Amino acid sequence: MLFSGAALAEKTKSISVIVHADNTTDTLTKKQLIDLYMGRYVAFPDNQSAQPVDTLTPEGLKSQFYKRLVNMPLSRVNAYWSRVKFTGRATPPSTQDSEQVLLNFIANNPNAIGYVFSDSLSLKDKQDVKVIMELYE
Incomplete structure (x- = not known):
């Protein structure tokens, strides 16, 4: 099998799960993160x-995040949310347009939790947000 260097590097990047710097949560278990992102829990x-x-x-960030988190392709995650929304049991995560917009949103919202490629976090970002988990391939 042949892989391009860029495609392989993108696939193996770690993903940082982040919260506001003042959030009292320092870490989550993978199950807790799944429960938050799949609408089972609404609180830390x-x-x-x-x-x-x-x-x-x-x-690719969103699809890699869900693949690493729940081991499902994004199409199945979207189908799950279609069913859950229809029943009214939960609301899917809100969406930001880019990593930088997401970083700014989390830096200004103490209750927000999100994810970015780990190498996207600058020193300035690390003052405003806190990494509470890393997800690897």
Whole structure:
């Protein structure tokens, strides 16, 4: 099999799960993160309201996040949310247009939780947000 270097590098990037710097949550279990992103829980472990956020770009980030989190392709995650929304049991994560917009949103919203490629976090970003989990291939 042949892989392009760029495609392989993109596929193996770690994904950082981030919250506002002042959020009292320092870490989550994978199950807790799944429960937040799949609408089963609406709060962090300390009962502080949680607002999960997805991002549209860079391409592949959202699909890699869900593949690593719940081991499902994005099409199945979208089908899941279609069913759950229809029943009215939960609301899917809100969406931001890009990693930078998501970083700004989380830096200004203490209840927000999101994800970015780890190498996208600058020193300035790390002052405004806190990494609570890393997801690897």
